[in-house]
Amino acid sequence: MSLPHVIVIGAGSTGAATAHDLALRGLRVTVIERGEVASGTTGRNHCMLHSGGRYCVTDQESAIECIEENMILRRIMPDLLELNDGLFIALTEADLAFKERFLEGCAVCHIPARDIPVKHALAMEPFLNPKTIAAVQVPDGVFEPFRFCLAFLATACQNGAVVRRYTEVTDILCSGKDVMGVKVKDYRTGKTETLGADMIINAAGPWATEIAAMAGVSVPEVPTAGVMVTLDCRLNNMVLNRLNKPSDGDIVVPQRATSTIGTTSWKVEDPDLIAIPAEHVARMITQGEQLLPAVRKIPMRAKMAVARPLIARESTDEREVSRTFECFDHAFDGVNGFVTIAGGKTTTSRAMAERVSDMVCHKLGIAAECRTREVPLASYRLFYQRGQS
Amino acid sequence: MTMLEVSLQIFRYKEGESPHYDTFVVQVADSAFVIDAIDAVWATHDRSLTFRRACHHSSCGSCALRINGVEKLPCVTRLTDVWDGHNPLRLDPLRNFPIVSDLVVDVSGFFQRMSAATMTITRDAEPFLPVSVDNLDDRIQPAVVELPDNLSRFNRFENCIECGICMSACPTMAADDKFWGPAGLAAIARACQKTDDPQEKAHLLALADGEHGVWRCHSAFECLEACPQAVDPAGKIMELRRELTAQRFKKKRRG
Amino acid sequence: MATLKHSKVISAGRWFDVRKRKMGMWAYALNRITGIGLVVYLYLHLAILSLLSHGSGSWDAFVSLARSPYFLALDVILIAGALIHGLNGLRVALTGFDVGIKAQKALFVVLMLVAIVALGTATFMIFGG
Numbered sequence: 001m002s003l004p005h006v007i008v009i010g011a012g013s014t015g016a017a018t019a020h021d022l023a024l025r026g027l028r029v030t031v032i033e034r035g036e037v038a039s040g041t042t043g044r045n046h047c048m049l050h051s052g053g054r055y056c057v058t059d060q061e062s063a064i065e066c067i068e069e070n071m072i073l074r075r076i077m078p079d080l081l082e083l084n085d086g087l088f089i090a091l092t093e094a095d096l097a098f099k100e101r102f103l104e105g106c107a108v109c110h111i112p113a114r115d116i117p118v119k120h121a122l123a124m125e126p127f128l129n130p131k132t133i134a135a136v137q138v139p140d141g142v143f144e145p146f147r148f149c150l151a152f153l154a155t156a157c158q159n160g161a162v163v164r165r166y167t168e169v170t171d172i173l174c175s176g177k178d179v180m181g182v183k184v185k186d187y188r189t190g191k192t193e194t195l196g197a198d199m200i201i202n203a204a205g206p207w208a209t210e211i212a213a214m215a216g217v218s219v220p221e222v223p224t225a226g227v228m229v230t231l232d233c234r235l236n237n238m239v240l241n242r243l244n245k246p247s248d249g250d251i252v253v254p255q256r257a258t259s260t261i262g263t264t265s266w267k268v269e270d271p272d273l274i275a276i277p278a279e280h281v282a283r284m285i286t287q288g289e290q291l292l293p294a295v296r297k298i299p300m301r302a303k304m305a306v307a308r309p310l311i312a313r314e315s316t317d318e319r320e321v322s323r324t325f326e327c328f329d330h331a332f333d334g335v336n337g338f339v340t341i342a343g344g345k346t347t348t349s350r351a352m353a354e355r356v357s358d359m360v361c362h363k364l365g366i367a368a369e370c371r372t373r374e375v376p377l378a379s380y381r382l383f384y385q386r387g388q389s
Numbered sequence: 390m391t392m393l394e395v396s397l398q399i400f401r402y403k404e405g406e407s408p409h410y411d412t413f414v415v416q417v418a419d420s421a422f423v424i425d426a427i428d429a430v431w432a433t434h435d436r437s438l439t440f441r442r443a444c445h446h447s448s449c450g451s452c453a454l455r456i457n458g459v460e461k462l463p464c465v466t467r468l469t470d471v472w473d474g475h476n477p478l479r480l481d482p483l484r485n486f487p488i489v490s491d492l493v494v495d496v497s498g499f500f501q502r503m504s505a506a507t508m509t510i511t512r513d514a515e516p517f518l519p520v521s522v523d524n525l526d527d528r529i530q531p532a533v534v535e536l537p538d539n540l541s542r543f544n545r546f547e548n549c550i551e552c553g554i555c556m557s558a559c560p561t562m563a564a565d566d567k568f569w570g571p572a573g574l575a576a577i578a579r580a581c582q583k584t585d586d587p588q589e590k591a592h593l594l595a596l597a598d599g600e601h602g603v604w605r606c607h608s609a610f611e612c613l614e615a616c617p618q619a620v621d622p623a624g625k626i627m628e629l630r631r632e633l634t635a636q637r638f639k640k641k642r643r644g
Numbered sequence: 645m646a647t648l649k650h651s652k653v654i655s656a657g658r659w660f661d662v663r664k665r666k667m668g669m670w671a672y673a674l675n676r677i678t679g680i681g682l683v684v685y686l687y688l689h690l691a692i693l694s695l696l697s698h699g700s701g702s703w704d705a706f707v708s709l710a711r712s713p714y715f716l717a718l719d720v721i722l723i724a725g726a727l728i729h730g731l732n733g734l735r736v737a738l739t740g741f742d743v744g745i746k747a748q749k750a751l752f753v754v755l756m757l758v759a760i761v762a763l764g765t766a767t768f769m770i771f772g773g
Contacts, residue, residue, distance in 0.1 A: 233525055257520045281420075297528045408648060607676075608748075623739075624745050
C-alpha cells in the first residue's frame with residue numbers, strides 16, 4: 001500500500017512545522033507556497049520567542065501554550081535563538097498595580113518570573129527609562145522567522161518532503177464530497193499542473209479563507225494587520241515589555257544590531273496589499289520612547305505590516321481576540337479530505353502542527369506518534385543547499 | 390503623507406522564454422521602501438512576478454537584488470533615496486547567481502559554501518550597548534551592560550544575514566564560479582575566531598588557503614562597500630591572509 | 645531546475661563592468677588593464693631587443709624611429725601604465741596583508757596623485773629637456 005500523500009498549503013511557520021511533523025511520521029508531504037518561504041505573515045512577525053508573560057493575565061490558554069513551546073524550541077533549535085530573557089517594566093502606578101496579577105498569572109501558567117530590583121534592571125539595560133518603578137524578568141527570547149521556517153522545512157525535506165515555492169493553488173479539485181487534489185500554477189514556468197492528494201491541509205494564514213472558499217467552505221478568520229518599526233540600532237539586549245494588559249507598541253524586541261517596536265492592530269479587507277498608516281508608525285515611536293527614551297534619536301531602518309490570521313470570536317476588540325489556534329475539519333462542513341489550521345503564533349507553531357497532524361493521521365488511519373518535541377531540527381541551510389528550487 | 394506614482398522596470402525571465410524587462414506603474418506612499426513598491430506591482434498588476442522576501446527588516450537576507458544596477462536590500466532602502474522622481478526604477482536580480490525566474494536567483498551554491506564554512510548564526514553579544522551596523526556617530530554614548538543573575542552571557546545573531554549582496558558585487562565571483570566569495574571567506578574567518586579547537590581552526594584555515602580561497606581576492610573592495618550589515622568581508626579576507634602568512638613563516642622557522 | 649546562466653564569454657568579461665561601482669573597483673580594473681598593457685609591452689620590448697642580433701643597421705633604424713614624437717608619446721603612456729600599476733600595486737600589497745584597509749580609498753587617491761606628479765615630471769623631461 002502506498003503512503004498517503006498530504007498537501008500542505010503555505011510555507012509559513014504553520015505549514016513548515018506541519019510538514020516536519022508529518023514527514024517524521026512517515027507520510028509523503030508536498031508543501032505548496034506561492035512566494036518565498038515565510039513571505040506571508042510569519043516573515044514579518046515580531047521575532048519574539050514568547051515566554052507567555054504577555055498573556056498570563058488576559059489569555060491564560062495562550063500563555064500556557066507559549067511557555068511549553070518556548071522550552072521545546074530551545075531544545076530543538078538551540079542555534080537559532082537569541083536567549084537573553086525579557087523584562088516587564090512598570091512605569092506608572094497603574095502598571096505597578098498590575099504587577100500582583102502578573103506574578104500570579106505567571107505562577108498559574110508555570111512561567112518562571114522574577115521580580116528584580118530596578119537598579120539591577122537599569123544596569124542590565126542602560127537605556128531603559130530611568131523612571132522605571134518595577135521590573136519582572138521572564139524567559140522571553142528572539143528568533144528569526146525565516147530561518148525558523150527553513151529549519152523545519154530542511155528537516156522535512158531530509159525526511160522526504162517536497163517543497164514547491166512560487167507555486168500557487170488556483171483550485172481545489174473535488175469528486176463529489178471528497179477532495180482529490182489541487183490545481184496549481186508554477187510561476188517559474190507559467191505551467192499549470194494537477195497534484196493529487198489524500199488529504200489537504202490549509203495552512204495559508206490570513207489567506208486560509210480564500211483557499212477554503214475553493215473547496216466551498218469557510219473559516220471564521222479575521223485578517224488583522226499590525227505595524228512594526230525597526231530602528232537602526234540595538235538599544236536593548238533583552239526583550240522589553242510594558243507591565244500591563246496588552247496594548248499597542250508595548251514591546252521592543254532586539255535582534256542583531258536593531259530594535260523593533262511593535263505593534264498595532266486593525267482589521268484589513270485585503271491581506272495582499274496593506275498600506276502602512278503613518279499614524280501607526282508615529283505611535284510606535286511614541287510608545288517605544290516610553291520604554292526607551294533614546295528611541296527618538298535613532299533613525300528608522302525599516303517598517304513592516306502584515307495581517308495576522310486571528311480566529312473570530314465574540315469580542316469586537318481586536319486586542320481581546322485570543323491568540324490561540326484551532327483546527328477545522330471540513331468533513332463537518334460536508335467536504336472530506338480537507339482541514340484548515342488557523343490562528344496561533346509562530347512560537348506555538350510546533351504545537352499547532354502536532355494538533356493538525358494528529359487529526360490528519362487519525363482521519364487517514366495512520367497510527368504514528370508525534371515526535372517533534374524531541375527531534376532536533378537539521379541546519380536551516382540544508383533547505384537551499386540541496387538544490388531546492 | 391503624499392502618494393507617489395512610480396514606474397518600475399523589472400527584469401523578467403521564465404523558463405523557456407527570453408529575458409526582457411516589463412514596466413509597471415504603481416502608487417505608493419512617499420515614505421515607502423522599495424519592497425513596498427515591488428509588493429504593489431505583484432498585488433495590483435502581475436501575480437506571476439516572482440521575488441524573494443520574508444522579514445522586511447534586514448534579518449532574513451532574502452530580498453537582495455539590484456536597484457538601478459547597484460546591490461541593495463529593498464526592505465531597508467527608501468524609495469525616495471534611489472528614485473530621481475521621473476525615470477523608471479530598474480530592478481535586476483543579483484549578479485553571479487543563476488537566475489531561476491524574474492528576480493529569484495538560485496542560492497544553493499551560496500548556502501553550500503556557508504554550510505562548509507561552519508559558521509554558527511549566533512555569537513556572544515558585545516559587552517556594551519548600543520550596537521549598530523550603521524555609523525551613528527555620537528548620537529548615543531555607549532554604556533557597559535551588566536548580565537542577569539541567571540545568564541553567563543548575552544548572545545545575538547551574527548551581522549551576516551547571508552543575503553548574497555557581496556557575492557554579486559565581487560568581480561572575482563564574476564570570473565570564478567568556484568570562488569568561496571566574500572561571504573564564504575568572512576564566514577570562515579568568523580568560525581575561526583569563535584573556535585578554541587586547534588584542529589578545527591587548522592581545517593578552516595586550510596579551506597581559506599585553497600585554490601579558490603583568499604588568494605583569489607584582488608582587493609576591489611566592492612564587498613565592503615555593498616554589505617548592508619557591516620560584516621567587512623574584505624577585512625576578514627585580509628585577516629585570514631595575515632594569519633596564513635604568519636603560519637607559513639612559523640613553519641619555515643621551525644623546519 | 646532550469647536556470648538562466650550567462651555564457652562563459654560574458655562571465656569572463658564581467659570584471660570589466662565598472663558602471664555604478666566604487667573606487668576600489670576602478671582601482672582593480674585599472675590595475676588589470678595596465679597589467680595587460682605592461683605584459684604586451686614586455687613582449688614588444690624583447691622583440692625589439694632581438695633586433696640587436698641582426699646587426700647595427702636594423703638597430704640604428706629603430707633608434708631613429710624611437711626619437712620621433714609619436715614614439716615618445718607612446719613612452720609617456722608606458723610610464724603612466726607603469727606608475728599606475730606599480731603605485732596601486734603598493735596599495736594592493738599593503739591591504740592584501742591587512743594593513744590600511746580602512747584607508748584604502750584615501751591611499752588610492754594619494755598614490756594616484758603621486759603618479760600624476762611623477763608622470764608630469766617624466767613628460768616634461770621627455771619632451772622638454
